[in-house]
Each structure stands twice: as C-alpha cells, then as structure tokens.
Amino acid sequence: MNAIFTDVSFQNITDVANRYGISVNAVTDLTYNLMASNGTMAQFNIPELGGGGQWMQGGMTMVGDMFNYQLKATVDGLCIELSNLINQGAIQYKPLPKPKNHNQSGFQSGFSGNWWGDLGAPNSTGSQNNTSYAIFNNIRRLAIQQNGKVTVFDTLDNQIGGVGQQQGGNYSVSFTSQYGNVDLNTLPIVSGGKEVSNPIQEQQQVENVVSNQQEPDFVDQTKEPVNTGINNTDFEEDIFVKIEKLAALKDKSILSVEEFENKKAELLSRL
Incomplete structure (x- = not known):
C-alpha cells in the first residue's frame, strides 16, 4: 500500500x-x-x-x-x-506531493507514481494484466490506464471494494461495490486519454440544461398542450416526471440548488 x-x-x-x-x-x-x-x-x-x-x-x-x-x-x-x-475524517491519508514530471492530462507518466493529478491520494491502487487502476471512493472517481490511455470514471454511489479479472469487455479488470459487479459502461466518463475537461464547455452545458436548449425533446414534453383533447392528468404526470429528471441533475451537481428550484417553480406554474 x-x-x-x-x-x-x-x-x-x-x-x-x-x-x-x-x-x-x-x-x-x-x-x-x-x-x-x-x-x-x-x-x-x-x-x-x-x-x-x-x-x-x-x-x-x-x-x-x-x-x-x-x-x-x-x-x-x-x-x-x-x-x-x-x-468522521479522523482517519485520513497524508497528502502526497505533486511530482515535477507529469503529462498534459495531469497524471504522472506511466501511471505508476503516488500522485494522480488533481484527484489526490487514492484509497487503493493496483495493476494486473497490463492494466493499472486507482480507486478514489472519497471523491467518487475510478482511474484506469490501459494501452497507454487513462480514463477517469464517476463511480456515482458505488463504493468500490473489490477488484478481479475481467472475462471479456473493454478492460482486463473488473470491480465490485456494495451492489455487486460494477458495469463500467454505465459509469459517466469524466475524462479519457490525454483529454481534460473544459470548464467553459461544462458551464455552457449547465446553462443549456437550465434554458432547455440542450435537449429539445425535454422542452417539447414540458410545454403546455395546445390540443384541448389531451388528458390533463397525463400532462400533470409528465410535469412531475420532468421535475424528477431535474432533481437527478441536481444530485449529480449538474444543476445548482437555485437553478433546480427556479425550474421546478416554472414547471409547477404550468399546472
């Protein structure tokens, strides 16, 4: 360790x-x-x-x-x-120093050092079958290096505690959490390879969600029906479904609490 x-x-x-x-x-x-x-x-x-x-x-x-x-x-x-x-935070790892030599993605060359870019100190690390990994349960991140490419996943609410050999799939290692096997294909990718996230683009995406410009289908579904033959009960249920989707975006920190409350109030005003 x-x-x-x-x-x-x-x-x-x-x-x-x-x-x-x-x-x-x-x-x-x-x-x-x-x-x-x-x-x-x-x-x-x-x-x-x-x-x-x-x-x-x-x-x-x-x-x-x-x-x-x-x-x-x-x-x-x-x-x-x-x-x-x-x-309670009464047991923590010492912060590890940032090395002088690291690549553009913020990860130390070779993915074999003690420092993992802006992610800090991992809960655990390992390497098998030419694949290296680092688990950061405290910040919900999993970093994997394979074939010279580093991919960072958002682990959502998975607390990864086990690692094994993967039979098939894109990676040669598998992971388990309190829910069982973790399907990496279902986890959001934070960054891949040498690409790094663009804060300006991320902010624009958030603004697009708030203004209903990012997903046209979502906007169309929340508009008041112009056809008087539409069932009002179905329309009300649709409004609440959209509020649940906004709540999920808020839980993932894509929307702020203020943005969520404003959008929820707007949707409720249409009932």
Missing part, C-alpha cells in the same frame, strides 16, 4: 488496536481495506483475525472460523469503530 496515514490517524488506529488487544499492524491492514470502500465494507486476509474474512456495514460479518463468535464480535467491533473514524 503506497498511501501513508497522517500522524493523528495512526494514533487513532493505535488506540483502537490497544482497546481490542490486537496488534497495530493487523488493525492498520484492516483499516486499509476499509478505506478502499470509504468505511462501508472490508475483505481481508489477516492471520490475527482468523485469516480470510469479510465485513459489511449493516450487520454482515464473516470470519474463517465461522463458529468462533468471540472472534466475529471482535472483527465487527473493530470495523464499526474504524468505519466511524473514517466517516
């Missing part, structure tokens, strides 16, 4: 280890696994904790010795405390 915990974080990890009578190294390894999912789950293989095991927020705890209930309670307690500390 390349990332290093801050001094305060390491002290918090040490305090938890001492309370449970577990070695600091074992608890540190468990923390690394939890950090990969922002504290929601952990898959580990730690001899001091019974070897292979799994923990998931919400009550699922599995250990190698399935009938050792004391060990299971210990693992559950450790994961809950560490997860709470992660969510």
Whole structure:
C-alpha cells in the first residue's frame, strides 16, 4: 500500500488496536481495506483475525472460523469503530506531493507514481494484466490506464471494494461495490486519454440544461398542450416526471440548488 496515514490517524488506529488487544499492524491492514470502500465494507486476509474474512456495514460479518463468535464480535467491533473514524475524517491519508514530471492530462507518466493529478491520494491502487487502476471512493472517481490511455470514471454511489479479472469487455479488470459487479459502461466518463475537461464547455452545458436548449425533446414534453383533447392528468404526470429528471441533475451537481428550484417553480406554474 503506497498511501501513508497522517500522524493523528495512526494514533487513532493505535488506540483502537490497544482497546481490542490486537496488534497495530493487523488493525492498520484492516483499516486499509476499509478505506478502499470509504468505511462501508472490508475483505481481508489477516492471520490475527482468523485469516480470510469479510465485513459489511449493516450487520454482515464473516470470519474463517465461522463458529468462533468471540472472534466475529471482535472483527465487527473493530470495523464499526474504524468505519466511524473514517466517516468522521479522523482517519485520513497524508497528502502526497505533486511530482515535477507529469503529462498534459495531469497524471504522472506511466501511471505508476503516488500522485494522480488533481484527484489526490487514492484509497487503493493496483495493476494486473497490463492494466493499472486507482480507486478514489472519497471523491467518487475510478482511474484506469490501459494501452497507454487513462480514463477517469464517476463511480456515482458505488463504493468500490473489490477488484478481479475481467472475462471479456473493454478492460482486463473488473470491480465490485456494495451492489455487486460494477458495469463500467454505465459509469459517466469524466475524462479519457490525454483529454481534460473544459470548464467553459461544462458551464455552457449547465446553462443549456437550465434554458432547455440542450435537449429539445425535454422542452417539447414540458410545454403546455395546445390540443384541448389531451388528458390533463397525463400532462400533470409528465410535469412531475420532468421535475424528477431535474432533481437527478441536481444530485449529480449538474444543476445548482437555485437553478433546480427556479425550474421546478416554472414547471409547477404550468399546472
């Protein structure tokens, strides 16, 4: 693991280890696994904790010795405390310095260093089958380098905690989250290759959405019907569907809260 915990974080990890009578190294390894999912789950293989095991927020705890209930309670307690500390920001990685040599896309050449452009320090990294990846659950990003091209995905609400070998598809690695296998084809691409996002273009896209110029079909569907034979109930339902779509854009930070409220008020005024 390349990332290093801050001094305060390491002290918090040490305090938890001492309370449970577990070695600091074992608890540190468990923390690394939890950090990969922002504290929601952990898959580990730690001899001091019974070897292979799994923990998931919400009550699922599995250990190698399935009938050792004391060990299971210990693992559950450790994961809950560490997860709470992660969510509170009491366990964090040290910020890593920006190297002098990096390419135009903001990523270090070769995708093999500790710094990953403006994304900062990853929760976890790895490389297999000529593919490198970095997981940033705290900022909902997944960066993959394959065949010399770096692609950055928005992971939405997926907390990626597992990596495996992909059978077919565009990438040789696969990822799992709290929902199961992650289909990369369904994730929005933030940037690909050496291309970087253009803030001016992104702002124009937001303005187009607000002014109903980006998607003509969306505008046509929200206009008041001119045909008096149209069912008013259907029209009202259509208005609420459009408000739900705007809410989804707001949740993805494409629309601001103010823009969403203004557009919602406009649509409701047509009822």
